[in-house]
Amino acid sequence: MTDTTPASTVTTTAVSASAVVDPVIARRNRYMTLNYPRFGIAMAEGRGCELTDTNGKQYLDLFSGYGATILGHCHPELVAAATEQAAKLWHVGNQLDTEPQTLLAERIARHGFDGRSFFCHSGSDANEAAFKLTRLYGRRDGGDRYKVIATDRGFHGRGFAAMVATSGDKARRGYQPFLEGFSHVPYNDLAAMEHAIDDKTVAIIVEPVQGEGGVHVPDDEYLPGLRALCDRYDLLLICDEVWTGCGRTGRWFGHQHWDVRPDIMTLGKAIGCGLAVGVMCADPRVAELFSVDSYQGVPHATTLGGNCISMAVAARMLDVVEREGLVERAMALGDHLTAALQDWAGKLPIMEVRGRGLFVGIELDPTYQRTATEIVQAALDRGVLIGPAGERVLRIAPPLIVSQGELDRGVEVIAGLLGS
Numbered sequence: 001m002t003d004t005t006p007a008s009t010v011t012t013t014a015v016s017a018s019a020v021v022d023p024v025i026a027r028r029n030r031y032m033t034l035n036y037p038r039f040g041i042a043m044a045e046g047r048g049c050e051l052t053d054t055n056g057k058q059y060l061d062l063f064s065g066y067g068a069t070i071l072g073h074c075h076p077e078l079v080a081a082a083t084e085q086a087a088k089l090w091h092v093g094n095q096l097d098t099e100p101q102t103l104l105a106e107r108i109a110r111h112g113f114d115g116r117s118f119f120c121h122s123g124s125d126a127n128e129a130a131f132k133l134t135r136l137y138g139r140r141d142g143g144d145r146y147k148v149i150a151t152d153r154g155f156h157g158r159g160f161a162a163m164v165a166t167s168g169d170k171a172r173r174g175y176q177p178f179l180e181g182f183s184h185v186p187y188n189d190l191a192a193m194e195h196a197i198d199d200k201t202v203a204i205i206v207e208p209v210q211g212e213g214g215v216h217v218p219d220d221e222y223l224p225g226l227r228a229l230c231d232r233y234d235l236l237l238i239c240d241e242v243w244t245g246c247g248r249t250g251r252w253f254g255h256q257h258w259d260v261r262p263d264i265m266t267l268g269k270a271i272g273c274g275l276a277v278g279v280m281c282a283d284p285r286v287a288e289l290f291s292v293d294s295y296q297g298v299p300h301a302t303t304l305g306g307n308c309i310s311m312a313v314a315a316r317m318l319d320v321v322e323r324e325g326l327v328e329r330a331m332a333l334g335d336h337l338t339a340a341l342q343d344w345a346g347k348l349p350i351m352e353v354r355g356r357g358l359f360v361g362i363e364l365d366p367t368y369q370r371t372a373t374e375i376v377q378a379a380l381d382r383g384v385l386i387g388p389a390g391e392r393v394l395r396i397a398p399p400l401i402v403s404q405g406e407l408d409r410g411v412e413v414i415a416g417l418l419g420s
Contacts (some may be wrong), residue, residue, distance in 0.1 A: 004265050039380060041051075048072045051073065057383065058382045059188070062406075064068050067211075067397045073131075085308050091307045091308060101291065105117040111318065116287035124162045127205070130238050131240055132299070134146075147201045148182050152187055153187055164179050178350060204258075207240045208223060223257075224260055241267050247270075247330050254356070266281075273313055330357040334358045337411070341360070361395055372394050375418070394414065
């Protein structure tokens with residue numbers, strides 16, 4: 001999933017009492033667009049899994065800035081990487097090579113499927129690049145295929161193509177006329193997917209584990225079945241790994257749980273560790289269509305994509321994750337977290353606990369009166385930051401450096417709220 005602040009997060013854009021008091025928020029209301037619902041809290045600093053607001057109150061961060069701060073706040077190695085690179089070179093434009101870009105591309109290829117990377121600014125940007133590449137694939141050899149099939153509950157960003165690939169009206173209401181060529185079928189339904197394929201279809205886009213849709217994990221046959229459909233009909237399989245990349249689910253990338261090789265993978269959030277980084281990584285046979293020689297010009301570009309500082313930080317993050325065994329640790333801690341929550345499920349209004357690794361969703365019982373948004377706000381009041389997915393699912397997506405004790409503290413707060 002990509003730039004995914006939900007429309008229902010907490011508040012409207014009206015100025016709350018706390019916003020009047022805090023000068024940071026008061027100035028924001030004066031000088032910024034009010035397109036984000038806000039909690040009415042201004043953060044001043046962060047270390048590890050702890051945040052501190054401008055009033056000195058501390059919070060346990062179990063949501064990582066919508067999954068972005070994968071190594072927590074101000075990780076010393078990432079601070080060092082940014083500082084060292086800032087003292088050398090910031091940006092030169094993409095007609096000149098820099099080592100940080102190559103370092104990151106090498107690491108993504110090694111941990112992934114030996115693809116070629118295009119660097120941009122967000123997961124939504126990465127998906128826009130992927131959709132452009134699919135158009136080129138569909139028109140090679142004189143063809144005219146351009147349709148992309150997405151899934152219900154899927155979220156792929158807020159760009160002009162990405163918002164149409166995203167399910168529902170949340171990301172696109174009011175922006176008609178929409179870009180044509182996108183359709184949706186139920187997630188985890190291979191028969192529906194095959195039925196939707198026609199002679200204009202060129203690609204399928206899917207989240208290995210749905211993020212904004214409520215942390216839904218598919219059946220074991222689903223992703224391999226999508227791969228088989230793509231092979232049968234000469235379609236590209238795009239795995240949107242914006243939420244599930246960089247070790248969060250207990251694999252480097254979510255699709256690896258099912259031993260599936262996508263044609264295109266998109267990354268955002270965690271790959272930048274809080275900096276603005278997106279990646280569209282494509283199998284070499286597909287990536288060749290994005291070359292200057294193949295296109296006879298520049299097929300896609302962005303001025304600041306791949307800037308030196310963000311590339312250096314992202315490459316260092318992958319090194320830290322590998323060296324410290326954080327992928328395997330995410331799986332072990334995720335098992336602990338899921339078990340702890342499931343122990344409470346029979347005593348609390350919890351319908352289901354699901355997820356992979358350190359990406360966990362808690363679906364509330366439909367008879368429970370409070371919404372996920374209300375629980376998130378109440379947890380924040382108690383110093384724990386989690387996230388909602390719609391109004392019936394709580395999401396936990398902490399930094400990979402989180403301790404078992406911190407997870408247990410979060411579970412205690414959630415259990416206390418649901419039991420009150």
